[in-house]
Amino acid sequence: MSNRWTDQPDSKGHFGVYGGIFASETLMAPLEELSEAYTRYMKDEDFLRELDEDLQHYVGRPSPLYHAQRWSDHLGGAQIWLKREDLNHTGAHKVNNTIGQALLAQRMGKSRIIAETGAGQHGVATATVAARLGLECVVYMGEVDVERQKLNVYRMKLLGAKVVPVSSGSKTLKDALNEAMRDWVTNVDDTFYIIGTVAGPHPYPMLVRDFQTIIGREAREQIQQQAGKLPDALVACVGGGSNAIGLFHPFLVDEQIKIYGVEAAGLGLDTDKHAATLNAGKPGVLHGNRTYIIEDENGQIIETHSISAGLDYPGVGPEHSWLKDRGRAEYVAIDDQEALQGFHDLTRIEGILPALESSHALAYITKLAPTMSKDQIIIVNLSGRGDKDIHTVADIEGVEV
Amino acid sequence: MSRIQSCFEQCKASGRTALIPFVTAGDPDRSVTVPVMHSMVDAGADIIELGVPFSDPMADGPTIQRSSERALEENTSIHHVLEMVATFRRENETTPVVLMGYLNPIENMGVEQFATAAEAAGVDGVLTVDMPPEEGAEFEQICETHGLDPIYLLAPTSTAKRIGMITSSARGFIYYVSVKGVTGSQAPDLSEVENKVDSIRQQTDLPVGVGFGIRDAASAAAIGAVADAVVVGSVLVSKMEALGETPDRIPAAIGGILSEMRSALDKV
Numbered sequence: 174m175s176n177r178w179t180d181q182p183d184s185k186g187h188f189g190v191y192g193g194i195f196a197s198e199t200l201m202a203p204l205e206e207l208s209e210a211y212t213r214y215m216k217d218e219d220f221l222r223e224l225d226e227d228l229q230h231y232v233g234r235p236s237p238l239y240h241a242q243r244w245s246d247h248l249g250g251a252q253i254w255l256k257r258e259d260l261n262h263t264g265a266h267k268v269n270n271t272i273g274q275a276l277l278a279q280r281m282g283k284s285r286i287i288a289e290t291g292a293g294q295h296g297v298a299t300a301t302v303a304a305r306l307g308l309e310c311v312v313y314m315g316e317v318d319v320e321r322q323k324l325n326v327y328r329m330k331l332l333g334a335k336v337v338p339v340s341s342g343s344k345t346l347k348d349a350l351n352e353a354m355r356d357w358v359t360n361v362d363d364t365f366y367i368i369g370t371v372a373g374p375h376p377y378p379m380l381v382r383d384f385q386t387i388i389g390r391e392a393r394e395q396i397q398q399q400a401g402k403l404p405d406a407l408v409a410c411v412g413g414g415s416n417a418i419g420l421f422h423p424f425l426v427d428e429q430i431k432i433y434g435v436e437a438a439g440l441g442l443d444t445d446k447h448a449a450t451l452n453a454g455k456p457g458v459l460h461g462n463r464t465y466i467i468e469d470e471n472g473q474i475i476e477t478h479s480i481s482a483g484l485d486y487p488g489v490g491p492e493h494s495w496l497k498d499r500g501r502a503e504y505v506a507i508d509d510q511e512a513l514q515g516f517h518d519l520t521r522i523e524g525i526l527p528a529l530e531s532s533h534a535l536a537y538i539t540k541l542a543p544t545m546s547k548d549q550i551i552i553v554n555l556s557g558r559g560d561k562d563i564h565t566v567a568d569i570e571g572v573e574v
Numbered sequence: 575m576s577r578i579q580s581c582f583e584q585c586k587a588s589g590r591t592a593l594i595p596f597v598t599a600g601d602p603d604r605s606v607t608v609p610v611m612h613s614m615v616d617a618g619a620d621i622i623e624l625g626v627p628f629s630d631p632m633a634d635g636p637t638i639q640r641s642s643e644r645a646l647e648e649n650t651s652i653h654h655v656l657e658m659v660a661t662f663r664r665e666n667e668t669t670p671v672v673l674m675g676y677l678n679p680i681e682n683m684g685v686e687q688f689a690t691a692a693e694a695a696g697v698d699g700v701l702t703v704d705m706p707p708e709e710g711a712e713f714e715q716i717c718e719t720h721g722l723d724p725i726y727l728l729a730p731t732s733t734a735k736r737i738g739m740i741t742s743s744a745r746g747f748i749y750y751v752s753v754k755g756v757t758g759s760q761a762p763d764l765s766e767v768e769n770k771v772d773s774i775r776q777q778t779d780l781p782v783g784v785g786f787g788i789r790d791a792a793s794a795a796a797i798g799a800v801a802d803a804v805v806v807g808s809v810l811v812s813k814m815e816a817l818g819e820t821p822d823r824i825p826a827a828i829g830g831i832l833s834e835m836r837s838a839l840d841k842v
Contacts (some may be wrong), residue, residue, distance in 0.1 A: 185708060195704045197633040199729035199754055201736060332593040341639055342629060354632045361731065458677045458704065460628060471651040472682025473629040523582060 178425035178501065181492060186375020186462075189498065191491035194374040196461045199358045208376040210281050215383070220276065227272050228387065231305070234269075236388075238395035238552070244522045247309045251405065251545035253538055255525070255555040256392050256420060265528065265557030266388060266416045267298035270318030271367055273384035275302040278365035285309040285364045289353040291318055291346035291412070292483035292530065293325025294557055300334035304379065310334040312353040315345035324561050343476035346412075346486045350460055370413025371490030374461030378490050385419025392552055393423050400550055406431040406541065408531040409554035411482035411504065412448070414493045414572045416556035425501060434493060435537045437479035438506035447476035450489040451497050451504040464491040480509035481529035483557075509534040516559060516566060528557035529565065577670040577698045578723055581620055582781040582802065591798040591839045593618055594783055595832055596674065596807030598641040598701050599658055600650025600734035602818045606825070610814075611662045613825035615669050618836030622662075623701070623805065626655050628673030633703045635758035635772040637808040640676070640815060652679045652688070656695040658728035663696035672699035672725055680721035685713055689720040699723035700744045714743060728774060730766065741778035749772060749805060750784045752797070758808035761787045768800040798839040807836065 181188045194204060212392045214220040228234040237257045258266035271288075278286060286303045289312070290296030296312040303310035312329055316338045319326055329336050330465060335463040342348040350373075357366040371378045373386070397406055407424055409417035424430050439447035440479050447453065449463045457466040467487040479485040496502040507515070512529055515536030519527050527535055534553050542551060559566075567574045575583075585592045595614045599607050611622055627645035631734060632636060652675075659671050673692065680688045680702065692700065700722050705713065707726060714724045723746030729756065741748060750771060752762035762784075771782050784797050785805030797804045810828050817824050 193709050194706060195709060197703050197729070197751075198706060198727040198740075199633075199731050199751060201706055201729075202731040202733055230646075335582075343645070347630060351630050351632045355635070355756045358633065359759070361688075361754055443670065457681060460632070461704070466678070467679065468682060471653075472679035473646060474678070 179422070181495065182375065182379055185377065188492045188495035192375060192378055192462050192466050194461065195458050195463065196328070196374045197358060199361065200374070204374055204376070208402050209564060210277060211376055213382050214277060214280055220280065223301065224273055224276055228269065232272060233260065233497060234387065235391040235395070236260050238392055238399060240399070241523050246520065247522055247540065248539060250542040250543040251549040251551045252547065252549065253542055254396060254404070254550060254552045256388060256552055257407065258388060258416065258554060259525070259527065259531070259555045261556035263298045263299065263301050264560065266385060266419060267295045267369060268272040268301065269387050269419070270369065270384040270415065271295070271298040271302045274367040275306055278308065279306055282363065283363055283365035285360065286367055286562050287313070287353050287356050287364055287368045288369060289309045289313045289346065289349035290360045290369060291349070291485060292481065293318065293322040293329070293561065295485060296336070297325050297332070297397040298333070298369050298460060299334035300329040303334065304332045305554070307361040309449060311356065312336050313339050313349040313356070315339050315343070315349050316462055317344040317392045318346065321484055321565060322561060324564070331478035334368045346482070347474065347488070353425070357521050370415040371418050372413045372460055372462060372464065372488055378462065378492060381415050382418045382422060385415050386422045387552065388416065389421060389423035392420060396550065396552060402550070404430060404550040404552045405545065406433065406551045408433045408435060408534045408537055408541065408551060410435045410530050410556060411451070411489060412437070412486045412530065413488070414490035416554050418490060418492055420554045421502060430501040433501055433541065435533045436504055436506045437481060437484035437533055438508040439478040441508055442506055446478035447506070448485050448487065449506040450487060451493060452506045456494065459488045462491045464494045465489050466531070467528070467568050480512055481533065483530040484533065504535055507533040511567065513569065515539065526559040527555055527561045529562045576721065576723060577668065577748065578621065581670050582747065585802070591801065591842065592620040592783065592803035593832065593836055593839060594621045594623055594803050594805040595619050595810055596623040596625060596805060597810055597814065598627055598638065598645050599639040599655040600610050600627055600645030600648050601811070602821055603648050603719055604642050604650055604654055606821045606822040607658045609825040610662050610828055611827040612665065614832055615666060617829040617832035619669070619832055620803070621670045621672060622675050623672045624655060624659065626673050626679060628650055628676040628679060630674065633756060635808065637758045637811050637815070641811045652683055656691050656697070659697050660695040669778045669788055670698040671696065673697055674701040674703065677702045685716050689716045689722055692722055697722060699725045700751065701725040701727070703727065707740055708721035710743065725749055726731060730754050730770060734773065737774055738777050741774065741780060744780060747781040747783050747803065748778065750774060750782055752784050752786045755786065757786060759787050761789065761793055766794055767797065771800050791834040794835040795842050797839040804839065
């Protein structure tokens with residue numbers, strides 16, 4: 174029996190009114206080819222076995238579910254459990270998806286991989302699997318992001334990827350995505366486009382989600398084993414929303430569990446410098462799907478802002494738009510300063526350096542946990558580690574590294 | 575009979591290959607667009623494609639992307655584009671105008687409001703690059719009510735099944751994108767174009783226009799030999815970019831390029 178929370182999307186990629194395929198005609202046949210290959214290989218035992226082995230031995234799964242006891246005591250409310258995606262190979266959840274898509278690319282006989290990246294985590298995760306499978310790799314990255322994520326740019330180069338800085342538009346993630354689409358449409362015969370988040374035209378939002386639900390499936394088992402019960406709340410940061418949907422999806426059926434997606438409020442929701450699409454945007458069409466977007470009064474996409482490059486995106490995965498409208502998940506926002514505080518709190522109290530993206534989720538925990546009782550449980554997705562952000566944090570705080 | 579339909583019927587009767595130029599509305603500023611439209615008609619354009627600027631033109635190459643950016647720097651909105659068409663119509667009641675762009679600015683305005691305003695302004699067709707017919711049922715219905723033809727693209731990757739589906743949704747003409755790539759791509763392989771145009775014609779009586787990669791009179795003539803219409807964009811937009819500092823020279827320069835293409839097409 175399908176469940177109303179888990180039977181999305183429909184065969185055309187719709188999550189309610191969201192999702193779908195809004196792409197130029199040249200890409201329609203390749204997208205259909207991808208859908209067919211995906212449907213076929215997700216039932217193929219060899220494929221699933223290889224994916225499973227890679228996740229175990231190459232990525233290092235399952236990732237631990239860690240009880241942050243000292244921090245929980247410190248906040249004096251609910252027990253906080255961290256899903257440690259930061260401990261994955263390459264340091265974030267992104268690799269769960271790139272492994273899956275790269276194996277798919279290989280099965281489909283594509284010799285060239287392209288990707289877009291914001292913070293660089295998805296670019297690194299893509300370059301990593303491309304290196305391992307011996308596939309050519311080109312990563313598109315906005316010029317602004319190239320500048321603020323130098324370490325990841327160098328990592329990608331070391332891994333043999335070509336990093337192409339994108340100078341059009343706002344020179345960030347959305348423009349990198351446009352450029353990757355242009356590459357794909359031009360080199361569609363031999364090229365596989367590994368999209369890094371649960372956005373883009375169908376089947377990407379579904380496919381990326383399915384590869385990321387390993388997070389929630391593990392967490393569901395782990396929390397019952399380690400704490401003896403299901404959690405009361407889930408928290409994850411949302412840019413495009415892949416780490417969030419990966420954690421949320423296997424828990425959607427448990428309607429008593431509260432779900433919070435945390436967006437980037439940047440300099441504040443009342444300014445025009447934020448990236449809180451679900452909090453402050455409205456439905457529109459961008460990057461191949463219908464979803465909430467941030468636009469001006471004429472339907473032009475607006476440049477967003479967040480301290481964290483990985484959340485700096487004017488769209489969001491269509492399934493999140495659907496979950497918001499249906500009231501199954503609540504989307505809140507955390508500003509740059511609060512996120513920085515979250516970064517410091519976890520580092521000082523638990524000895525774990527979180528990514529600035531994940532720090533948004535952590536900052537929301539500091540608001541949420543004290544309102545809950547000590548026998549309640551929150552699982553927060555610690556989606557990535559913060560080494561890449563040390564220069565950003567030091568710059569803001571006037572420290573020379 | 576719609577303006578687009580009667581335009582193609584007249585072309586057919588006189589053995590003329592239609593010439594369809596594209597420019598982005600509001601590039602390099604809003605005062606240039608209407609004079610350029612008139613000068614294109616004077617130079618032998620049969621249908622005008624007017625680009626509605628969008629911040630994220632995924633299907634366009636660098637030339638048209640930059641033209642979109644210039645138009646947006648001048649705050650050119652879809653309302654301005656419709657005003658330009660209305661102004662053009664005051665002096666020209668016969669040349670069809672097709673708006674080409676992306677879905678979001680239209681949805682932001684409201685499809686019904688857009689279609690009403692477009693009809694009033696004298697727009698004849700609408701091509702939304704990022705909306706395939708699978709997502710277009712409601713849009714098509716609203717367009718039909720307001721006498722607007724939904725124009726769809728076909729591509730080298732379009733399967734026979736898709737060609738069938740799209741030609742049954744399309745009105746006005748079919749726009750065949752001759753190469754895999756973005757606007758401003760390299761020249762297409764002529765025999766491949768011919769084969770594909772043949773396979774499209776097996777499924778529809780609609781005229782077939784071919785675009786992408788047409789840069790000069792010779793390539794226009796070559797494509798014109800196998801198509802009902804040639805669409806030319808990036809080469810005009812490049813010229814406008816080059817003359818950005820002297821916009822008053824743009825209408826004549828664009829007319830000059832099109833005149834050469836027109837004579838080459840007429841010799842075929």
